[in-house]
């Protein structure tokens with residue numbers, strides 16, 4: 882999305898998806914917005930990690946895995962329960978689930994092989 886000057890109509894800022902929702906301090910500009918991919922990634926980590934006893938399951942590694950996965954998935958911001966319903970319908974396809982699963986498993990394997998702590 883492009884932000885243009887109201888007077889001269891010149892482009893002053895190019896904004897991408899999730900930048901739009903943050904001010905310069907990195908705080909959300911609009912209340913009640915949430916990237917619901919975070920919930921999906923968290924849920925999958927909760928499902929998968931207990932089945933992988935060789936992978937570190939500490940808070941640091943879990944946060945690293947979530948960040949790794951979320952940086953590779955398209956964010957999906959919603960502002961209401963209506964939006965959440967749409968998201969659930971939208972990602973209920975087998976392809977969307979497979980993509981999500983694949984990214985989270987890559988995150989677990991990558992971070993699990995090289996934890997950022999001793």
Ligand SMILES: [Zn+2]
Nearest residue numbers: 937939942996
């Ligand atoms: Zn760890």
